[in-house]
Amino acid sequence: MITYKDLCNAWKKDIDTKSKIRTQLIEAALKFAVELAKNLGLQDKRYNLNGQEKKYVRLDPYKNGEKSEDNFLDIPMFKNEDIFYIDYALSLVLERDEKSSQRTNFYIPFKNYIENENLIIQVNDGRPQSDKTRFEIPVTSSEYSDIEAAFQAPVEEYKRMIMEKYKAL
Structure with a gap:
């Protein structure tokens, strides 16, 4: 017989599991941004706006298909079938030169989820997925293995997508 305590414990376990998954997905997005900034030499740089x-x-x-100015740490987690995921935009401000105030904000939407004990970082721009737009990073229960190297492929693809956009003009 299922008791009230059993129901409460099941609910608590569900909340704890979802919180852990959400934390892993957010930490991965944050690490992606840090690795991009490091790769471009921008980790300690700021601009005035x-x-x-x-x-x-x-x-x-x-x-809803749009970048939001809300606080990233308040990002919701969604569920599709058995997969929990987050949607976010990784933004990079490009400037004409260091002395110019002419800037543009380039961003690419991504989706993070965990599948078969791998973190998946996937470009979420509505186009068909390929090996170039879906990245698998092995994940343990608490940390990512070989973290800097693991994020190199998505960082390089992000930069390639920017170049592709501006070469097309």
Whole structure:
């Protein structure tokens, strides 16, 4: 017979599991942004926008096909079948030169989820997926193995997508 305590414990376990998964997915997105900033030499650089210091590389929630200015750490987790995932935009501010205030914010939407004990980072722009737009990173229960090397492929693809966009013009 199932008791009230059993029901409460099942609910608590569900909450704890979802919280752990959400934390892993958010940490992966944060690490992706850090690795991109390091790769481009931007980890300690900021620019001034209307009197506020802003990072060149940032994460934003991606809601209903649009980048949102909400706080990234408030990003919701969704469920599709048995997969929990987060949607976000990885943004990079490009500038004409260091002395110019002419800038553009380039962003690519991504989806993070865990599948078969791998973190999946997937470009989420509506186009068909390929090996170039879906990256698998082995994950343990608490940390990513060989973390910097693991994020090199998505970082390089991100930069390639920017070049592809601006070469097409």
